[in-house]
Amino acid sequence: xxxxxxxxxxxxxxxxxxxxxxxxxxxxxxxxxxxxxxxxxxxxxxxxxxxxxxxxxxxxxxxxxxxxxxxxxxxxxxxxxxxxxxxxxxxxxxxxxxxxxxxxxxxxxxxxxxxxxxxxxxxxxxxxxxxxxxxxxxxxxxxxxxxxxxxxxxxxxxxxxxxxxxxxxxxxxxxxxxxxxxxxxxxxxxxxxxxxxxxxxxxxxxxxxxxxxxxxxxxxxxxxxxxxxxxxxxxxxxxxxxxxxxxxxxxxxxxxxxxxxxxxx
Numbered sequence: 658x659x660x661x662x663x664x665x666x667x668x669x670x671x672x673x674x675x676x677x678x679x680x681x682x683x684x685x686x687x688x689x690x691x692x693x694x695x696x697x698x699x700x701x702x703x704x705x706x707x708x709x710x711x712x713x714x715x716x717x718x719x720x721x722x723x724x725x726x727x728x729x730x731x732x733x734x735x736x737x738x739x740x741x742x743x744x745x746x747x748x749x750x751x752x753x754x755x756x757x758x759x760x761x762x763x764x765x766x767x768x769x770x771x772x773x774x775x776x777x778x779x780x781x782x783x784x785x786x787x788x789x790x791x792x793x794x795x796x797x798x799x800x801x802x803x804x805x806x807x808x809x810x811x812x813x814x815x816x817x818x819x820x821x822x823x824x825x826x827x828x829x830x831x832x833x834x835x836x837x838x839x840x841x842x843x844x845x846x847x848x849x850x851x852x853x854x855x856x857x858x859x860x861x862x863x864x865x866x867x868x869x870x871x872x873x874x875x876x877x878x879x880x881x882x883x884x885x886x887x888x889x890x891x892x893x894x895x896x897x898x899x900x901x902x903x904x905x906x907x908x909x910x911x912x913x914x915x916x917x918x919x920x921x922x
Contacts, residue, residue, distance in 0.1 A: 658897060659717055660918060661687025662911055663865075663904035664705075665872055667696050673705050677712045679908055683915050686713065689863075689902045690756070691721040692747060699750060706754040718756035719863065719900060722747040724802070730764030730781040730810055732773070740764075741784055748791050748799075758798035758900070760833045760863065761788070763811045763820065781810070782823050789827045798899075800833040800863050805841035805870055813844045814852040821857045831862040834898075836888050841870035846891040863900040864889060866914050872904035882910060886917040893921060 662685055666676050680688070688709060690697060697705060702720075710716055727740040744761050751759050763785070770777045785801075792799040801820060803811045811820050817832065824830040839849065850858065866885045868874035874881075889901075901922070903914035 658922065659687040659900050660915065660922065661685060661689055661717070661719075661900060661902045662915070663689045663721075663867075663872060663902055664691050664697055665693070665904060665906050666908060666911065668906045673708050675908075677709060679911065680709070680713050680716070683912065685915070686715055687717045687719070687900060687902070689719045689721055689760070689900075689904070692723050692750075699746065702750060703754060706756075718751075718754060719758040719760060719798075719800075719902075720747055720751045720754075720756045721760040721802075722762070724762035724804075727762060728765050729784045730766050730770055730777050732769050732777060737780065737784065741787070744788050745791055748788070748795060748797055751797050752795040756797070758800055758863065759792060760800045760802050762804055763801045763809075765806070765808045766810060767808050785823055785830075789824065789830045793827065793829045797829065798862060799827075799830045801830070802833040802865075803835050803838050803842075805838040809842075812842050813839075814849040817849065817853050818857050821853075821860060824860070825856070831860040833863040833865065834861045834892065835865040836885050836892075837865070837867050837869045837871060840884070840888065846888045850891070850895055858892075858896050861892070861896050862898050863902065864892065864898045865902050865904045866918070867904040868910065873906060882913055883917070886914065889918070890921055 722744050728736050729740050731737050748759050764781055789799050866889055868881050903911050905911045
């Protein structure tokens with residue numbers, strides 16, 4: 658089990674050296690590299706990964722693929738194909754920089770997609786399988802992350818069970834559970850545990866902690882931080898993920914989350 662932080666700490670004009678300083682200060686050996694141009698992109702990820710690796714011995718990387726407009730379940734072929742190319746390229750980047758896993762957003766179904774749901778789900782399933790095969794070829798974990806918007810395919814507890822049926826035959830495919838996203842979807846870890854089988858829960862290989870509704874929030878309101886932490890404690894009693902990531906744009910929040918996590922790990 659590896660405790661890590663998200664590279665979104667590079668936002669707000671912070672440099673890679675600032676990130677490295679925090680890694681050394683907190684004795685962290687894992688960085689979740691979030692591909693968000695221009696801060697971190699295919700043009701600079703090799704340089705940034707190399708700089709981190711030179712400064713922090715034995716550091717491990719996972720890479721979070723772009724996830725703002727990407728959609729494997731779009732009714733528009735151009736969006737599906739662009740998303741597929743980006744995800745495949747992220748896997749190739751992960752192989753190049755020695756990352757152990759890639760995190761993707763599965764997809765979204767708006768009203769238009771829901772009108773032809775069966776057809777769209779067939780295309781979506783085939784896309785997931787192609788990406789899973791590509792990751793398997795390189796020996797890389799593919800982790801699907803839940804989001805909180807109403808149109809997300811992977812959102813609440815019941816959708817974890819549904820997606821599990823699509824990925825259960827792949828040893829290299831699992832879930833990245835984003836606790837703030839789960840809470841924002843009006844769900845909870847208690848509900849997830851009650852409504853998912855042990856097989857589904859055991860597919861959770863990475864857990865994100867941060868502020869609601871997303872890591873982009875910037876508040877030192879202690880109740881928001883502890884809420885995410887106590888939800889983590891509940892799932893940690895059931896599942897032992899390979900990676901745990903404190904995800905925040907604020908170093909102070911990151912420090913608090915790491916301190917909380919070390920109390921229970």
